[in-house]
Amino acid sequence: MTVLITERLLLRDWTDSPADLDRIFDIYSRDEVVRWLGVASGLPLTEPAQAADRLALWRDRHADHGDRYGTWAMQERRTGLVVGSLLLKPLPGPDESVPTDDIEVGWHLHPDSWGHGYATEAARAVLAREFATGTREVYAVVSPGNEPSMAVARRLGMTHVGQRTDWYGGELLETFVRRADD
Template sequence: MEKVMTYAETERLILRGWRREDLPVFAAMNMDARVMRYFPAPLTEAETEAFYDRIQEEFDGKGWGLYAVELKATGGFIGYVGLHEIGFEADFTPGVEIGWRLAADHHNRGYATEAAKAVLGLAESHGIERLYSFTAEVNKPSERVMQKIGMEKLGEFDHPKLTAGSTLCRHVLYGMKF
């Protein structure tokens, strides 16, 4: 197993760099309809691999990114929580978002909130002064994580990469200043 950087630890989780062996679990997660229900479509294996490559590039270029999340109890990879440069134009961009995606079997256990609180500290240590988070208005579980980590609702917007009329188009926007 390749050695990777550990960026943060919480009571139950390790936030670390990615390993190639995370890819099969990551791909399965991105194809799972339960995980991807608030996204336009599940990702193919090729799309997941391209996403993995973009994650690595962001770490190489910025020194931060979407951290792989590992359960301390098992050492198993369960998803990501981290920082990402927002990839579309809106009245709040350019900017950095905090986001998360965990395997369905690990939903509703407080892992996203626990890891996101650690990521807030990482963001601040990197000199990021403001963070955003957003999700489809219908994604109440993700919006609750934003609230639990102390973010403030800034408003709503139509996501420019989604079709008007889609149930996923309308997004809630949260923010936090350090």
């Protein structure tokens, strides 16, 4: 199902098609991608069959959210290439099984798609949609040292509010916030 369309991208549900599962594995088996996704992420994927498990985890996580929250494929409209994932979801608290009221936007791109502005374009569209629902603020949490993701947050008009340990089991994260009235 298509969630949003931007100038260059289609944000859609990941499917269990062989092409999508191959791309999930290709993205989430790469050290240069998963090194920024936290120690408790269960990554990197080491076997192609694990892509189906990752997809099932995302579907379970967002089963009660309709299309408001999700982990979506970012697909380049011109070529059909899936460039990565965009997520919008409630942040998990110190007990990762319990979501908070804080909303997170995030992006995970394949290295062949870095530097093209895809994360900024997709996240900007999702933020606009989320703010239209009445949400007052959305966070981006970034592993310390991940300068490219911090640059995306800044391009989105997000303000760096320091390091926090409120989410993801207390992991230290650089935190950015964008408020609806910014």
